[in-house]
Amino acid sequence: MNNLDVCHLTIAEAGARLRRRDFSAVELADACLDRIDAIDGKLHSFITLTADLALEQARQAQRELLGGTDRGPLHGIPIALKDLYMTKGIRTTCHSAVLENWLPVHDATTVTKLQEAGTILLGKLGMHEFAFGGPSVDAPFPAVRNPWNTAHIPGGSSSGSGAALAAGLCYGALGSDTGGSIRTPSSHCGIVGIKPTYGRVSRYGVIPLSWSLDHAGPMARSVEDSAIILQAIAGYDAKDNASANVAVPNFLTGLKDGTKGLRVGVPRRNWFDENLGIHRQTEAVFDQTLKVLDSLGAMIVDIDGKPFSLARKANQTILVCEAYAYHEKTMQETPMKFGSSVRRRIIEGAFLSAGDYLTAQRARAVLNEQICANFANVDVFAVPGAARPPEPFEAMDPNEQNMRPSFTNPFNLTGLPAISVPCGFTEGNLPAGIQFIAPAFQEATCLRVAYAYEQATEWHKQRPPL
């Protein structure tokens, strides 16, 4: 097995081979570091590489595994973190000049949990500045590029997480999602990302964008790997004010239970065609995916998309108000430290009133009720991962983005668990994803449907031509 093949193993496969002693944890970390050295100059997915730490952790993992101490499926597995997860003594920048050399004094709860699970930290990943505003041309670090075609965006804001996984630079990553920032790059890069239920995974030590919409979650190359990481990071955390004291099930137990008889609601009506509508290639790929689900015994049910469409308006209003509140002092004192894109988006929040914010929060309660009422008739929702293929950097148009439906925002507003899984390619060999959304705290249902679809197709096995 050559280095390229090793780097594209799943966590489950790499873990099995570690335990068979096909290679050591040090060799696994070395393979990733060599590949990062060889190709990340084209992708810019890493902001900070922690090679020495990674090798030290790998040596420790190897000693433990050989000595009979097995911390579970993530033991010895190299991972990387979106650069808004606080890492004690390791630079955490949010891809911004505002925090360019900031060294946190504690770890995020999720980082601590991954360390306890025996993971190897390769480094910190590029993102949209402060998880908002799009790829920045005036940030201190270059914008991350899509491994499938480096002229195209990888999606964001967890852009480095998506690109690094697709390129085989790490085996798992953490992203964060306030309006689609785990699911969009997962869709654009051809990997799997799950935004868990609001409150399922601690946000403590994750730099906020919008407190009431922010979600932390895993990104990986397979559904099973996503379940493995989610298992390690989920659970109540008293340090997170929004953490839910809800029992965490075993996410792997029902993974293979299939979709026979499952009712899949598709809210196409009054949503997919709003303004410019969904891109025709994206819709064609989505429709093919529904046919596969049908062949797997699922029942496709039409539902009204109107409340899903309105959810974006509430999500965006709440987001800019909360983001402005968080950044207000810095924005007053050193506004030019922000890149122009994120600065202008955040400042929009200064022009909205307290009444505007509360109108959005009141509408949120109404829309949440309307959207969740559909679960009386369906088990999951299915929608595209993104409204269009990843566009070229040169053709990026934020106004066009606003004219297409957001298939991700409604599930931040409602806090419902949502997974994006690869479902094909559009013209130019650019990946597309499909999302499955389940009732609150039923991540296991999302994972089960996504796994059944994934195993019936070959999309997740494709590699970018790097």
Added chain:
Amino acid sequence: MAERAGLRLGDDELQRILPGVNRARQQVAELRQLIDRTDEPAGAFNAASMDRS
């Protein structure tokens, strides 16, 4: 509003921000149509959940 927020924005910066602000206000106007007097905000304060240590 920018002054009240303590922001110093040049004309050029203001012109670039205003389309987004106008879109945001239009969105809020649409959201107002959804609610009536009985609707409370999502995430209203709940003393029982304030257990951060």
